[in-house]
Amino acid sequence: MNRVTRGTAIVLISQALVGTGLGADPFGGVWFVLPELQLARQEVAVAVFEERVWVLGGQVGGDTPVATETNEVWGQDQSGWNWGPPLPAPRDHLAVAVHDGRLWVLGGYDLVGLPQDTVWSIGSGEVEWLVEASLPQPIAAAGAASVGGRLLLFGGRPDTQATSAAWRYLEDGTGWEPIAPLGVARDHLGTAVLGGKVYALGGRGPTGPTLGTVERYDPVMNSWTPRSDLPTPRSALAAAASGGLVWTAGGELPGIFDEVEVYDPSTDQWESGPAMPTARHGTGMVVLGGALVVPAGSDAPFSSPSAVVEALRPDHLFRDGFEAGDTSFWSPQE
DSSP: OOOOOHHHHHHHHHHHHHHOOTTOOTTOEEEEEEOOOSSOBBSOEEEEETTEEEEEOOEESSSSOEEBOOEEEEOTTOSSOEEOOOOSSOBBSOEEEEETTEEEEEOOBOTTSOBBOOEEEEOTTOOSOEEOOOOSSOBBSOEEEEETTEEEEEOOBSSSSOOOOEEEEOTTSSOEEEOOOOSSOOBSOEEEEETTEEEEEOOBOTTSOBOOOEEEEETTTTEEEEEOOOSSOOBSOEEEEETTEEEEEOOBSSSBOOOEEEEETTTTEEEEOOOOSSOOBSOOOEEETTEEEEEOOBSSSSOOBBOOEEEEEEGGGGSTTOOOOOGGGGSOOO
16 A cells, blocks of 8 residues: 655645535545554554544454553644553453543453453543443443433443343443343444434344344434445444444455445435445544544454554535534644
């Protein structure tokens, strides 16, 4: 893959942002290379917190990677990735959400590959993680989301098989309560929040098959509703919501996918988006400055940690009537 410097990448993104007119393809876009991580890693959690991309934990190393407690953070005032406050213990396959003004990480595997019930959070300016109420059971490769003012955890793998169980964090912060289970047990799923509803996408089923099924959770009705299947069934995929659409990227089994597929809830239909420059699984997707950022992951089946960071500038930013948001993040730096 051709490499460009950070300055070149950001100039290109800035030019693309201001140079595209209205009426662009809502499912199209252009990929750009961003600064690489300091540490190649896979099976990470990825979030945007305080206008910065956080890449949390994951697996590092060569042919037999192990969990790490290290985190990396990137914002517009940085020339590259900086180290963030380390997790209290190594974790990979952890879930993540921004909730109640704090960044939360939930569950995951420890150094010896056992699922954990730990929940930690960190707030603005803090340098140590706060221990929160433990999960109802140890679990890894689950989905998490904050919707309607409540923190949710759903799916994942508590032992050797996927679960359909779902929970909601109690408002008093003392524990968790069950909510309606997923219709299909799944782990290694993609997760997105759009229009006050939570999407659970793909993943692996109880006996290991790759799933194409999609479900949407309504917190008011406390129910999961099937939606149109992913065109490409896959697990360990990245997902995020932007411009009234749900975007998915990458994944695995069989092989590694570079597919980008985009869901329109108004039609319950999927469309193809621009393929990833670097096929990966075990990564995440977040929205920052109008771009969809996909850092880290594995670029080979099962185990090949990557430091690659790529961003997709969706054409939907320039649909008539859509507010593009703060594109100044992508402006050239002095």
